[in-house]
Amino acid sequence: ETGVTQTPRHLVMGMTNKKSLKCEQHLGHNAMYWYKQSAKKPLELMFVYSLEERVENNSVPSRFSPECPNSSHLFLHLHTLQPEDSALYLCASSQDWASGTINEQFFGPGTRLTVL
Protein backbone atom coordinates (compact mmCIF):
# COMPACT_ATOMS: atom_id res chain seq x y z
CA GLU A 1 0.00 0.00 0.00
CA THR A 2 1.19 3.48 -0.75
CA GLY A 3 0.00 6.95 0.20
CA VAL A 4 -2.98 7.37 2.51
CA THR A 5 -5.59 4.62 2.77
CA GLN A 6 -8.99 4.75 4.43
CA THR A 7 -11.40 1.98 5.41
CA PRO A 8 -14.20 1.40 4.92
CA ARG A 9 -14.89 3.33 1.72
CA HIS A 10 -18.64 3.32 2.37
CA LEU A 11 -20.53 3.01 5.65
CA VAL A 12 -24.23 3.05 6.41
CA MET A 13 -25.19 3.17 10.07
CA GLY A 14 -28.18 3.78 12.27
CA MET A 15 -28.24 6.53 14.85
CA THR A 16 -27.70 4.10 17.72
CA ASN A 17 -24.76 2.24 16.16
CA LYS A 18 -21.09 2.52 17.09
CA LYS A 19 -18.57 2.33 14.29
CA SER A 20 -15.00 3.40 13.58
CA LEU A 21 -13.25 4.86 10.56
CA LYS A 22 -9.63 3.94 9.98
CA CYS A 23 -6.86 5.85 8.24
CA GLU A 24 -3.32 4.69 7.58
CA GLN A 25 -0.47 6.61 5.98
CA HIS A 26 2.63 5.03 4.45
CA LEU A 27 4.52 8.27 3.84
CA GLY A 28 6.53 8.65 7.04
CA HIS A 29 4.57 11.74 8.04
CA ASN A 30 4.00 12.78 11.63
CA ALA A 31 0.88 14.94 11.36
CA MET A 32 -2.58 13.59 10.55
CA TYR A 33 -5.96 15.24 10.02
CA TRP A 34 -9.68 14.46 9.84
CA TYR A 35 -11.86 16.56 7.54
CA LYS A 36 -15.59 16.52 6.85
CA GLN A 37 -16.68 17.22 3.25
CA SER A 38 -20.31 18.22 2.72
CA ALA A 39 -21.77 19.41 -0.56
CA LYS A 40 -21.52 23.16 -1.18
CA LYS A 41 -19.76 23.79 2.15
CA PRO A 42 -16.09 24.55 2.86
CA LEU A 43 -14.00 21.56 3.70
CA GLU A 44 -14.28 21.38 7.48
CA LEU A 45 -11.23 20.55 9.57
CA MET A 46 -12.26 18.38 12.52
CA PHE A 47 -9.08 17.22 14.25
CA VAL A 48 -5.32 17.65 13.90
CA TYR A 49 -2.71 15.35 15.42
CA SER A 50 0.96 16.26 15.43
CA LEU A 51 3.48 13.77 16.78
CA GLU A 52 0.51 11.74 18.06
CA GLU A 53 -0.84 14.58 20.17
CA ARG A 54 -4.05 16.40 19.38
CA VAL A 55 -3.32 20.05 18.57
CA GLU A 56 -6.66 21.12 17.14
CA ASN A 57 -10.25 20.24 17.86
CA ASN A 58 -12.59 22.48 15.94
CA SER A 59 -15.58 22.36 18.29
CA VAL A 60 -16.55 18.95 17.02
CA PRO A 61 -19.45 17.24 18.87
CA SER A 62 -18.40 14.56 21.32
CA ARG A 63 -20.17 11.88 19.29
CA PHE A 64 -16.99 12.00 17.17
CA SER A 65 -13.97 10.69 19.06
CA PRO A 66 -10.52 10.58 17.43
CA GLU A 67 -7.67 8.27 18.33
CA CYS A 68 -4.06 8.36 17.13
CA PRO A 69 -2.17 5.35 18.54
CA ASN A 70 0.96 6.06 16.46
CA SER A 71 2.11 8.35 13.69
CA SER A 72 0.87 6.01 10.95
CA HIS A 73 -2.67 5.37 12.14
CA LEU A 74 -5.67 7.55 12.87
CA PHE A 75 -9.16 6.48 13.87
CA LEU A 76 -12.47 8.28 14.15
CA HIS A 77 -14.89 6.56 16.52
CA LEU A 78 -18.55 7.29 15.88
CA HIS A 79 -21.53 6.84 18.18
CA THR A 80 -25.06 8.17 18.39
CA LEU A 81 -24.70 10.06 15.12
CA GLN A 82 -27.36 12.23 13.51
CA PRO A 83 -28.54 12.21 9.88
CA GLU A 84 -26.82 15.58 9.33
CA ASP A 85 -23.50 13.86 10.03
CA SER A 86 -23.82 12.09 6.66
CA ALA A 87 -20.86 13.27 4.59
CA LEU A 88 -17.52 12.25 3.10
CA TYR A 89 -14.87 11.98 5.82
CA LEU A 90 -11.36 12.58 4.57
CA CYS A 91 -8.11 11.75 6.27
CA ALA A 92 -4.87 13.53 5.39
CA SER A 93 -1.26 13.48 6.50
CA SER A 94 1.74 15.78 6.19
CA GLN A 95 5.13 16.44 7.62
CA ASP A 96 4.99 18.14 10.98
CA TRP A 97 4.02 21.78 10.79
CA ALA A 98 7.03 24.04 10.39
CA SER A 99 7.33 27.60 9.24
CA GLY A 100 8.76 28.13 5.82
CA THR A 101 7.53 24.88 4.36
CA ILE A 102 4.60 24.35 2.02
CA ASN A 103 3.21 21.62 4.28
CA GLU A 104 1.62 19.66 1.45
CA GLN A 105 -1.18 17.48 2.75
CA PHE A 106 -1.80 14.07 1.21
CA PHE A 107 -5.39 12.90 1.31
CA GLY A 108 -7.00 9.51 1.41
CA PRO A 109 -10.01 8.71 -0.83
CA GLY A 110 -12.46 9.21 2.03
CA THR A 111 -15.23 7.24 3.71
CA ARG A 112 -18.75 7.99 2.46
CA LEU A 113 -20.88 7.89 5.61
CA THR A 114 -24.66 7.69 5.58
CA VAL A 115 -26.55 7.94 8.86
CA LEU A 116 -30.12 6.66 8.74
Add this chain to the structure above:
Amino acid sequence: GEDVEQSLFLSVREGDSSVINCTYTDSSSTYLYWYKQEPGAGLQLLTYIFSNMDMKQDQRLTVLLNKKDKHLSLRIADTQTGDSAIYFCAERGDYKLSFGAGTTVTVRA
Protein backbone atom coordinates in the same frame (compact mmCIF):
# COMPACT_ATOMS: atom_id res chain seq x y z
CA GLY B 1 -10.42 33.94 11.40
CA GLU B 2 -9.94 32.30 8.05
CA ASP B 3 -12.74 32.29 5.50
CA VAL B 4 -12.09 31.14 1.96
CA GLU B 5 -14.76 31.72 -0.67
CA GLN B 6 -15.05 30.49 -4.22
CA SER B 7 -17.81 30.05 -6.75
CA LEU B 8 -19.37 26.57 -6.78
CA PHE B 9 -19.61 25.77 -10.50
CA LEU B 10 -17.82 26.48 -13.78
CA SER B 11 -18.65 25.07 -17.20
CA VAL B 12 -16.08 25.41 -19.96
CA ARG B 13 -15.73 24.17 -23.53
CA GLU B 14 -12.88 21.81 -24.32
CA GLY B 15 -9.87 23.73 -25.59
CA ASP B 16 -10.88 27.01 -23.93
CA SER B 17 -9.24 28.50 -20.84
CA SER B 18 -10.77 28.02 -17.39
CA VAL B 19 -10.43 30.64 -14.68
CA ILE B 20 -11.33 29.77 -11.10
CA ASN B 21 -11.44 32.58 -8.56
CA CYS B 22 -11.03 32.59 -4.81
CA THR B 23 -11.00 35.18 -2.04
CA TYR B 24 -9.43 34.70 1.35
CA THR B 25 -9.31 36.74 4.53
CA ASP B 26 -6.05 35.99 6.38
CA SER B 27 -3.51 38.52 5.12
CA SER B 28 -0.74 36.77 7.05
CA SER B 29 -1.04 33.53 5.05
CA THR B 30 2.41 32.56 3.79
CA TYR B 31 1.22 30.05 1.21
CA LEU B 32 -1.92 29.69 -0.86
CA TYR B 33 -2.84 26.47 -2.59
CA TRP B 34 -4.96 24.90 -5.27
CA TYR B 35 -6.02 21.30 -4.70
CA LYS B 36 -7.83 19.09 -7.20
CA GLN B 37 -10.34 16.35 -6.34
CA GLU B 38 -11.28 13.83 -9.00
CA PRO B 39 -14.38 11.66 -8.61
CA GLY B 40 -14.01 9.01 -5.90
CA ALA B 41 -10.65 10.33 -4.77
CA GLY B 42 -9.19 12.56 -2.11
CA LEU B 43 -7.71 15.99 -2.71
CA GLN B 44 -4.36 16.28 -4.45
CA LEU B 45 -2.10 19.33 -4.42
CA LEU B 46 -2.14 20.89 -7.88
CA THR B 47 -0.02 23.97 -7.31
CA TYR B 48 0.79 26.60 -4.69
CA ILE B 49 2.13 30.12 -4.50
CA PHE B 50 4.23 31.83 -1.86
CA SER B 51 2.75 35.09 -0.58
CA ASN B 52 5.63 37.24 -1.86
CA MET B 53 4.87 36.22 -5.47
CA ASP B 54 2.29 37.71 -7.82
CA MET B 55 2.27 34.97 -10.40
CA LYS B 56 3.37 31.40 -10.85
CA GLN B 57 3.23 29.41 -14.07
CA ASP B 58 3.48 25.65 -14.33
CA GLN B 59 2.80 24.24 -17.81
CA ARG B 60 -0.93 24.81 -18.46
CA LEU B 61 -1.54 26.30 -15.01
CA THR B 62 -1.16 29.98 -14.09
CA VAL B 63 -1.74 31.20 -10.55
CA LEU B 64 -2.31 34.90 -9.92
CA LEU B 65 -2.21 36.43 -6.46
CA ASN B 66 -3.50 39.88 -5.61
CA LYS B 67 -2.58 40.42 -1.97
CA LYS B 68 -4.21 43.84 -1.77
CA ASP B 69 -7.61 42.39 -2.66
CA LYS B 70 -6.88 38.95 -1.09
CA HIS B 71 -7.77 37.37 -4.41
CA LEU B 72 -6.31 34.19 -5.85
CA SER B 73 -7.05 32.74 -9.27
CA LEU B 74 -6.17 29.60 -11.19
CA ARG B 75 -6.12 29.63 -14.97
CA ILE B 76 -6.04 26.35 -16.89
CA ALA B 77 -5.07 26.79 -20.51
CA ASP B 78 -6.42 24.48 -23.24
CA THR B 79 -8.84 22.78 -20.85
CA GLN B 80 -9.20 19.04 -21.41
CA THR B 81 -11.87 16.53 -20.34
CA GLY B 82 -9.42 15.20 -17.76
CA ASP B 83 -9.54 18.59 -16.05
CA SER B 84 -13.14 17.94 -14.98
CA ALA B 85 -12.92 17.87 -11.18
CA ILE B 86 -13.53 19.91 -8.04
CA TYR B 87 -10.87 22.56 -7.40
CA PHE B 88 -10.26 23.77 -3.85
CA CYS B 89 -8.56 26.99 -2.87
CA ALA B 90 -6.79 26.92 0.53
CA GLU B 91 -4.79 29.27 2.69
CA ARG B 92 -2.18 28.38 5.26
CA GLY B 93 -2.84 29.39 8.85
CA ASP B 94 -1.46 28.28 12.18
CA TYR B 95 -1.20 24.47 12.21
CA LYS B 96 -3.82 24.09 9.53
CA LEU B 97 -5.07 24.85 6.06
CA SER B 98 -8.43 26.53 5.53
CA PHE B 99 -10.27 25.38 2.43
CA GLY B 100 -13.09 26.81 0.38
CA ALA B 101 -16.15 24.83 -0.67
CA GLY B 102 -14.62 23.84 -4.00
CA THR B 103 -15.46 24.81 -7.59
CA THR B 104 -16.85 22.00 -9.72
CA VAL B 105 -15.42 22.37 -13.22
CA THR B 106 -17.28 20.62 -16.01
CA VAL B 107 -15.62 20.40 -19.41
CA ARG B 108 -18.04 20.03 -22.32
CA ALA B 109 -17.15 18.91 -25.83
